[in-house]
Each structure stands twice: as structure tokens, then as C-alpha cells.
Amino acid sequence: MKDHSTRRNAIKNILAGSAALAAGSAALPSYAAAEKKTSFLKGNIQHSVCRWCFSSFSLEELCVAANDIGLKGIDLVTPTDWDTLKKYNLQSTLSNGAEISLTKGWNDKQYHATLLTNYTEHFDRVANECLKHLFC
Numbered sequence: 001m002k003d004h005s006t007r008r009n010a011i012k013n014i015l016a017g018s019a020a021l022a023a024g025s026a027a028l029p030s031y032a033a034a035e036k037k038t039s040f041l042k043g044n045i046q047h048s049v050c051r052w053c054f055s056s057f058s059l060e061e062l063c064v065a066a067n068d069i070g071l072k073g074i075d076l077v078t079p080t081d082w083d084t085l086k087k088y089n090l091q092s093t094l095s096n097g098a099e100i101s102l103t104k105g106w107n108d109k110q111y112h113a114t115l116l117t118n119y120t121e122h123f124d125r126v127a128n129e130c131l132k133h134l135f136c
Contacts, residue, residue, distance in 0.1 A: 046072035048093040063088035076135060079125055096135040098122035106136070 054062050073093030098118040104111050
């Protein structure tokens with residue numbers, strides 16, 4: 001197949017593409033209009049992030065970043081780190097600390113006695129901190 005590219009064809013294609021982009025963006029609502037329509041939603045969704053996904057950050061660094069982007073809390077933070085979250089006005093949105101491990105859990109009866117003891121003690125800690133969610 002022969003290539004029929006010329007400077008004239010290139011200019012036509014660029015102009016046609018630019019016109020299409022301009023027409024498309026004119027048809028879209030402006031950011032300000034979209035912001036005005038959704039302003040009533042602000043604060044209704046409270047996002048959090050999971051601690052282990054950002055293990056390359058110290059908890060302090062993660063808390064600073066979470067505040068910068070408007071997160072409300074961090075999931076899977078153990079009781080030893082709850083004070084750090086409070087320092088940054090963040091919640092432990094899904095607390096943990098009573099489990100044995102990811103693979104040693106309620107699905108195996110040999111761990112039930114240990115888990116019952118761990119969670120019974122942990123419930124009081126969670127309640128005293130006024131936390132709402134506990135990872136089991």
C-alpha cells in the first residue's frame with residue numbers, strides 16, 4: 001500500500017482533530033457546574049486506606065498523606081498505633097489486633113479458645129476507644 005502522507009493532509013487531520021476536541025469539550029459541563037451539582041455530597045462518603053498497602057511508609061508519613069488528601073481514617077491499625085491516629089485526627093476505621101494470623105482463624109477449631117480470649121479482651125479496648133468496626 002502506498003503512503004499518501006503530505007504536509008497538506010497532515011494539516012487537515014490536525015485541524016479536524018482540534019475541531020473535534022473543541023466541540024467535544026464544549027459539549028461537556030464545566031468543572032464549576034459539575035462541582036455545584038455535587039456539592040451537597042461533600043462529606044457523605046468517608047474514605048479510608050488500609051495500613052498494610054502502604055507498609056513502605058511510616059505510620060506518621062501515612063497519617064500526614066491521609067490528611068492531605070482528606071481521608072477519614074486508616075484500616076487495620078493495631079492498638080499500639082491508635083494514639084498516632086488520634087494525633088492526626090484520624091480514626092481506626094477497621095481495627096485489628098486480636099487475631100492470631102491471616103491463616104490461623106475461626107475456620108479451625110483448634111484456635112477457638114485463643115481467639116475467644118483475644119477478642120473478649122480486645123472488645124473492651126475497642127469500646128473504650130469508641131471505635132465502631134473490628135476486623136475478625
